[in-house]
């Protein structure tokens with residue numbers, strides 16, 4: 001699903017955020033990407049999303065070469081992605097429900113299907129009492145749940161979650177991780193960037209560590225481990 005080799009990203013101000021990253025993520029994997037603030041996690045996601053182009057090296061996402069190609073193939077690729085941004089990027093002035101429905105609209109389903117899907121997500125993320133509240137009136141944790149619901153609403157084949165549990169208490173962050181895991185069980189490839197030690201302590205998935213723009217460790221999850229043992 002994702003193939004990076006020698007991936008480098010230098011921003012216009014001269015900051016080099018990725019310094020030659022090699023990474024392969026197969027379809028259907030769930031991978032945690034850990035690393036301190038400034039390690040390059042968000043930059044990697046921006047490159048995967050095509051919001052930024054690589055400075056050097058190769059990046060392929062779902063067979064598409066990033067940093068080139070036409071706008072249309074990028075649009076098609078993005079349609080398959082569900083993203084939880086670190087700063088949420090919710091649409092102000094719109095309610096929780098409307099924000100979630102915007103995520104589903106691209107699927108081209110009917111209005112009633114869209115509403116029932118939104119209802120289901122509002123319920124699962126404990127947001128029913130906030131369904132009609134404009135997002136700017138929500139607490140930080142509630143915004144994060146709306147962002148999660150919106151990302152998962154379109155049943156994406158690739159989910160990018162940037163610090164998805166950063167503002168949640170531990171019950172809710174377990175819940176968000178569970179939802180991401182369910183998406184993974186349905187076949188989605190899931191990448192989760194986090195520096196939260198509590199999440200990492202209970203995680204049983206492949207975990208990659210970035211430091212100063214380089215991959216410094218790659219620990220397989222137990223499934224991959226038991227395969228190796230035969």
Ligand SMILES: Nc1ncnc2c1ncn2[C@@H]1O[C@H](COP(=O)(O)OP(=O)(O)O)[C@@H](O)[C@H]1O
Nearest residue numbers: 011013015017036037038039040041042043044
């Ligand atoms: N738009 C930008 N312009 C210049 N430097 C940036 C920009 N975005 C991020 N950086 C820098 O790139 C490095 C990696 O940042 P980032 O990818 O946000 O890391 P992380 O998500 O792991 O905290 C940091 O030094 C950060 O200050």
Ligand SMILES: [Mg+2]
Nearest residue numbers: 041042086162
């Ligand atoms: Mg970040």
